[in-house]
Amino acid sequence: MDNRQKEINNLKDYKYGFSTDIENIQAPKGLNEDVIKFISNIKKEPAWMLEFRLKSFERFKVLKEPDWQKPKFPKIDYQDLYYYSAPKSMKDKPKSLDELDPKLLETYKKLGIPLQEQARLNGIAVDAVFDSVSVATTFKDELTKQGIIFCPISEAIQNHPELVKKYLGSVIPTSDHFFATLNSAVFTDGSFVYIPEGVRCPMELSTYFRINASNTGQFERTLIIADKGSYVSYLEGCTAPMRDENQLHAANVELIALDDAEIKYSTVQNWYPGDKDGKGGIYNFVTKRGLCKGKNSKISWTQVETGSAITWKYPSCILKGDNSVGEFYSIAITNNHQKADTGTKMIHLGKNTKSKIISKGISAGSSDMTYRGLVDISSKAKNSTNYTQCDSLLMGNKCGAHTVPYIKNKNSESNIAHEATTSKISEEQLHYCQQRGLNPEEAVGLIVNGFCKEVLQQLPMEFAVEAQKLVGISLEGSVG
Amino acid sequence: MKEQLQKDFDNSIKNLSLSQKDIEIKKFCLNNFIDKGFPNRKEEDWKFSDLNQIIKKNIGELSFYNDQASTNKVDTSVFVDGLEHNKIVFINGRIEKIDFEYEKKDQIEIIDQSETINEFKNSNSLSDLNNAFTNKCFKILVKKGYQLVKPLIIYHTTNSKIWSKNINLRLNFELDKDSSLRLIDLFNDTSQKNFLNIFYNFEIKENAVLKNYKVDKFENKNIKYSFNNIDQDKNSISETFILSSGSNFSKNEITCNLNGVYASAFVNGVFSLNNEKHHEIRSIINHLTENTKSYQLIKSVLDENSKAVYQGKIFVNSDAQKTDGYQLSKAILLNKDSEFNAKPELEIYADDVKCSHGSASGSLNEDSIFYLMSRGLSYQQSRELLINGFLLDVVEKITDSEIKNLIKNMIGIKE
Numbered sequence: 001m002d003n004r005q006k007e008i009n010n011l012k013d014y015k016y017g018f019s020t021d022i023e024n025i026q027a028p029k030g031l032n033e034d035v036i037k038f039i040s041n042i043k044k045e046p047a048w049m050l051e052f053r054l055k056s057f058e059r060f061k062v063l064k065e066p067d068w069q070k071p072k073f074p075k076i077d078y079q080d081l082y083y084y085s086a087p088k089s090m091k092d093k094p095k096s097l098d099e100l101d102p103k104l105l106e107t108y109k110k111l112g113i114p115l116q117e118q119a120r121l122n123g124i125a126v127d128a129v130f131d132s133v134s135v136a137t138t139f140k141d142e143l144t145k146q147g148i149i150f151c152p153i154s155e156a157i158q159n160h161p162e163l164v165k166k167y168l169g170s171v172i173p174t175s176d177h178f179f180a181t182l183n184s185a186v187f188t189d190g191s192f193v194y195i196p197e198g199v200r201c202p203m204e205l206s207t208y209f210r211i212n213a214s215n216t217g218q219f220e221r222t223l224i225i226a227d228k229g230s231y232v233s234y235l236e237g238c239t240a241p242m243r244d245e246n247q248l249h250a251a252n253v254e255l256i257a258l259d260d261a262e263i264k265y266s267t268v269q270n271w272y273p274g275d276k277d278g279k280g281g282i283y284n285f286v287t288k289r290g291l292c293k294g295k296n297s298k299i300s301w302t303q304v305e306t307g308s309a310i311t312w313k314y315p316s317c318i319l320k321g322d323n324s325v326g327e328f329y330s331i332a333i334t335n336n337h338q339k340a341d342t343g344t345k346m347i348h349l350g351k352n353t354k355s356k357i358i359s360k361g362i363s364a365g366s367s368d369m370t371y372r373g374l375v376d377i378s379s380k381a382k383n384s385t386n387y388t389q390c391d392s393l394l395m396g397n398k399c400g401a402h403t404v405p406y407i408k409n410k411n412s413e414s415n416i417a418h419e420a421t422t423s424k425i426s427e428e429q430l431h432y433c434q435q436r437g438l439n440p441e442e443a444v445g446l447i448v449n450g451f452c453k454e455v456l457q458q459l460p461m462e463f464a465v466e467a468q469k470l471v472g473i474s475l476e477g478s479v480g
Numbered sequence: 481m482k483e484q485l486q487k488d489f490d491n492s493i494k495n496l497s498l499s500q501k502d503i504e505i506k507k508f509c510l511n512n513f514i515d516k517g518f519p520n521r522k523e524e525d526w527k528f529s530d531l532n533q534i535i536k537k538n539i540g541e542l543s544f545y546n547d548q549a550s551t552n553k554v555d556t557s558v559f560v561d562g563l564e565h566n567k568i569v570f571i572n573g574r575i576e577k578i579d580f581e582y583e584k585k586d587q588i589e590i591i592d593q594s595e596t597i598n599e600f601k602n603s604n605s606l607s608d609l610n611n612a613f614t615n616k617c618f619k620i621l622v623k624k625g626y627q628l629v630k631p632l633i634i635y636h637t638t639n640s641k642i643w644s645k646n647i648n649l650r651l652n653f654e655l656d657k658d659s660s661l662r663l664i665d666l667f668n669d670t671s672q673k674n675f676l677n678i679f680y681n682f683e684i685k686e687n688a689v690l691k692n693y694k695v696d697k698f699e700n701k702n703i704k705y706s707f708n709n710i711d712q713d714k715n716s717i718s719e720t721f722i723l724s725s726g727s728n729f730s731k732n733e734i735t736c737n738l739n740g741v742y743a744s745a746f747v748n749g750v751f752s753l754n755n756e757k758h759h760e761i762r763s764i765i766n767h768l769t770e771n772t773k774s775y776q777l778i779k780s781v782l783d784e785n786s787k788a789v790y791q792g793k794i795f796v797n798s799d800a801q802k803t804d805g806y807q808l809s810k811a812i813l814l815n816k817d818s819e820f821n822a823k824p825e826l827e828i829y830a831d832d833v834k835c836s837h838g839s840a841s842g843s844l845n846e847d848s849i850f851y852l853m854s855r856g857l858s859y860q861q862s863r864e865l866l867i868n869g870f871l872l873d874v875v876e877k878i879t880d881s882e883i884k885n886l887i888k889n890m891i892g893i894k895e
Contacts, residue, residue: 068524379817394831397798403826407839412813415842422828422835 014272017242020107020212024131027084029215033057036185039084043154043188046161056174056184063178070370070402071310071339073283076248083186085213086133100136104128108136111239113208125150127191127207129220134189139203149194150205153221156192163194167225171254171291171318180287183219183252190220190251195230195261204233204460209251211240211271211282217248224254226261228294233264235463238307240272244280246309251286259294259321264302266459268467271307278337278366281309288315292324292350300327301344302458304467306474309338314372316345319353319381326355329455331467333474334367334399343373343390343405348381348414357388360452364395364475370402377414384414392422393451395444395475445472481541482514488545488644489612496615509611516605525604528789528821529760531705534729538703539673542645544613546573558635558668563886565664566632572639572671573647575616580632587626591619593652606705610648610679619652622659622688631662631883636678638671638702649678655688655716662691662880667726669700678706684716686740691719691880696726697890704730714740721878722749723891724759724788731760738765738772738800748877749778751811752891753786753818760789767800774804779874780811781867782818791823792837798829805833811841812870868893 027038036057040050065076089101100115108115108128115128115136125139127150134152143150149160157164174184191207211218226232240247249271255263265288274281284307290299301315311334317326328344346355355375363369371390392401403420425447433443449456449468456464456471489510493503521530535542552571559567569577580588622628638647655661684690696704704727710718722732736745749761765774780788794805811820824837844866852862872893878884888894 392826392828394828394833397801397829397831399831400827400829402828403824403837405822405824405839407822407824407841408819409811409813409821409841410819412816412818412843416840418822418824418837418839420824420826420837422826422833424831424833 014242016111016239016270017272018110019241020103022101022103022212023088024085024213025088026082026213026216029082030079031081031083031186035083039186039188042084043157045154045157048165049157052169052174053185056181059175060178060181060185063181065178069312070341071312071368073246073310076283080215081248082213082216083219084188085131085216087130104130107210108208111208111210113237125203125205127152129189129191129207129209131211131213131216131218134191146199146202147196148199148201149192151192153190153192153223160192160194163225164192164223167254167256168223171256171289172252172287176287179250179285180252183221183250183287187219187221187252190222192222193224193232193234195226195232197227198229200230201232204235204462206235206237209236209238211247211249214243214247215245217250220251222251222253224263224265225256226258226263228258229260231262233460234266235460236265236267237270239270240282242272242275242280246281246283248283249286253286253288255290255299257290257292257294257297257299260296261294262298262300263290264300265290265315266302266463268304268463268470269307269311270470273307273336273338274309276336278309281338282307284308284311284313286313288313289318290316290326291318292321292326295321295350296323297321298325298327300329300458302329302455303331304455304459304470305330305332305340305342306470311340311342314343314345316347317355318347318349319355320349322350323352324350325353328357328359329458330359331362331452331455331471332360332369333362333471334364334369335474336365336367338367340368341370341372343371345374346376346386347374348377348384348386351380351382351384353381353384355386357386357390358454359390360455361390361392361401362395362448362451362475363392363399363401366398368400370404372404374406374408375416375418376408377411377416379410381411382413384411386416388418390420391451393448394422394424441476444475448475484541484543485510485514488543491545492613492615506612509608513605513608513612516608519604519606523604525762525791528791528823529729529731529758531731534758535675535703538701538728539645539675542675544644544646546615546643546647552576552641555637558637560633560666560886563882564630566628566630568632568634569637570635570649571637572642573649575618578618582630583628584626587623589621589623591621593617593619606677607679607707610650610677613646613648614650617650617652619654621654622656622661624656625658627660628662631664633664633666635666635668636676637668638674638676640671642671642674645673646675646677649676652681653690654683655685655690657685658687659685660689662883663693664883665692665694667696667704668698669702669727672701674702676702676704678704680706680708682708682710682718684710684712684718686714687716688713689717691883693721693878693883693887694732695723695887695890696730697723698726700726701728703728705733706731707733708735710734710736710745712736712738712740712743712745715742716740717744719746719879720748721887722761723752723887724749724761725752725891727757727759729758731762734761734763736763736765736774738767738774739769741769741771744773746774746877747776748874750871750874751778751780751782751788752871753780753788754783756785758787760791762791764793764795765805767794767796767803767805769797769799770801770803772800772803774806776807777874777877778809779871780820781814781871782811782820783814785815785817787819787821789821791825793825793827794835794837796828796830796833796835801830801832803830803833803835805835807837809839812844812867813841814844
């Protein structure tokens, strides 16, 4: 089989695996203060931002890479990475889409995210992030009319320093864990969202992350602030080309919901998972944390994790405001040699706080999946409740499924309920479907979709359809 | 602590007639312990119970040397009335009496084992401490096909004549094919602020049955750690019941290795705590081969600043198809300062299994109280009735009716 044929075959498995041949500007390889200054400089950041980065870097130097996680991976050489990579054409910011490099437009078109006006997705505003920069943001004008700020975070640092200064690092401080601190030091781009008081965001906001350059770590930072009484639904999508080496993706996402505000954050993560033998793929080590700061606020995480060689993340909610609500809906699918260690943390601090966790894990092939979660009801969180359900489905006898919940209840007026099950697809169900004319693969797809339905329902319409297909594709070849 | 350990160790070695090899092993264990110290919260298994801190806070400096030469008087008043039983009596860490009066003498063998090598899985620094300081290690062998007529009660007694702040005990049991043993551990402490470190090792052969009931009921200020390692062969059954109530701090650790097909393990526990007590049960059930079964039920009633921890793990090896594993922990928090922490864990590498766990904690159900009060009971009576019923559920799991009644009487649970 010649190389071309091989490539075509591979692309069948992972259709976003192409790479864009484009000229890049890169920071010098390695991690040191000069590189951080380089990033800060190229983004024309104010002095306080550079200070924030350097402070984080100081702290990073004394931190040790954690090793308690289930999926083990070879040591990452942090000096062997590029921390900044951007298409050359982005150096002088194109003022409109017409000036944007056609190659970039083409890339996003191929990914199914058209940026041009005539082809835009209806009702979804997109911020497209390519390696270390945001290349385009659509529907900006419409949003501005309502006072909504939706722009790359590097722009927000310039144009809305008061907001960024106030909230950046308020949920994930610079003194957090290893990867979060690394991100604080070297983050490149990401989205910034501010919804003003009383505004219900009229469309879905979305960021599409694409890693293109090789040997580059992607460190994006997203900050979403929902002011009093506002509502926003935010989507995140991610893909990367197929490369033989592992690439690091260590993002930080901070959500802040003030009084009566609601944030709905959905992720469909489809980073390159590596090939059938477990070669290559993205290390997805993301820190996501939401703070329900005001009373009656609500944060809801929904994630569909199908990609990445290793997924290691725990989107969390800190329920600080009284009557606040945190939700976590997750589907994690691992196939071949993928590994996932994911779950959530619900930290109840305020009175009458509620949280709900629904986690569905599916492991197939030689993969390994862990649900790890924390529910912590503090002594002041009177009348709080938590409900957790985590179900795992095993397909084949080479994979593993693990559940590691930590449950802490320090309040006698609060209730926690936790349930977990692990099983395989029952022969009866398969038989039933096949008897009615489905082939084994379709039957499994149907059953798995039913297993995941509770979570899929939480996704916005456009994503739900895509996610449902993705669930089917991810499990291809795992039956029999 | 290091000097104290070294000094006490030298003292206790002097009084024992050990071979050079044994001394070397003991020294090795002692050095291991000196390196590691008491487990602390940085270790995952001790995350919820920082033993190092607890010992520091409650006892302060420990001493380890026990004079094994002087005998203690056996106080017969602690013996259980109304149930004929065999006895082993530990007083202040020294075996004072081994008495199998109801059994055929040739069917039970008591072997003095000098070898102290520790080969437990999941061992921690406390097993090193235990190895370094245990002076005598007996193995009780129940021979093929023999089923003990009467239960065996092991009395763990400490009193004010205790020599040191730390006691290390060790017992091994082997149940040969088709044999059975009912074993009750009864704790009776009048000493103050000691650290008890107890290791049991059970080998259960084909078709053998072990029932172990641990009853720590009497109020005392001691700190206890008890470790059971149970290896099970084909078709064997182990049943463990823990009543965790009396001591200031207690941690019961149970490891079951289901090595043979159709082996099954049952772990049931009751925490009934008040008065700032802090207790933990940690169970690890290793399903290592196919068609094995485990069942765990832990219930807690927590009052007055008390804290209960349950860490349960079900491990299923990739060969262990058709495993059936179940685990449930429930807690009632009666007081606003009480605390319940749980870590129910599943680690599964085989696909054709049925494993589940559940955990719930919260307050007494107000609706149920209302229901009972509307039928004429006082608040206090309703509360007691509900708690009684909540705990009775676990006690009813005891398969031996004689012992079930004994334990019911001991803890005052009504039917």
